[in-house]
Amino acid sequence: MKQQKGATLITVLVILIVVTLLGTIAVKMGIVGLKIATNSQVNALLLENSDSALFNIENPDQIERQLALDGMFAYFNSAANADDELVFCYRAAQNAFYDFSKASVIAADGTTTKIGVDGYCKANQFAMGRSAVLSQVYLTKSSTVSAPFGSVPKGTSIGQSNVPATSNNIGATVISVLPSFASATSTQIEACFKRPSIKPATGQTVGECFDNLGIPYNMQHADYVVGGQPKLVS
Secondary structure (H helix, E strand, C coil), rough: CCCCHHHHHHHHHHHHHHHHHHHHHHHHHHHHHHHHHHHHHHHHHHHHHHHHCCCCCCCCCHHHHHCCCCCHHHHHCCCHHHCCCEEEEECCCCCCCCCCCHHHECCCCCCCCCCCCCCCCCCCCCCCCCCCEEEEEEEECCCCCCCCCCCCCCCCCCCCCCCCCCEEEEEEEEECCCCCHCCCCCCHHHCCCCCCCCCCCCCCCCCHHHHCCCCCEEEEEEEECCCCCCCEEE
């Protein structure tokens, strides 16, 4: 009888192992590529919502309204409110971008009930029609020094415009989150929205809170000189 050395079997097994390894690598590369694409889409979606809120703040058609006594800019005319953070949820279903009756305040001492709690985002108050992203706006009085007459509307003299002249410098921070990408509960999400955007003496900021929950978020900040039209300074 002739002895069988099994060279063909060994060759086939080696080829099979190589093909299996190549297939495994291809699958892993596909998964990595999918994760990168998903992360890019998430970041773009969050950035789009944050920018949308900032564009509403800069809307020249709403300046006179927001400088009224119950407007978001006029809140800081009082020295008693200078250190507060005015907070409201950016809601897609709401007709007006800002409504004082649906705003809240985080005071310098950390209290969150100065004017009620309706301004903080609830887990079902989405900033877009697709019910995916939650966005909350924080307004603060900035220490930025404004240029002389920088608050007077262009093309007018003092007293000629219907828009009140004001020297307030407003800092606006918008945080947008995508809660469906984490396992956090509605209670945890809503608790984070009651955290300040500025680092407090004790406790977390809103960004740190969502970091700890593993929820993807985007935070944008802009400083404005508020007058005839919010002028972006940074």
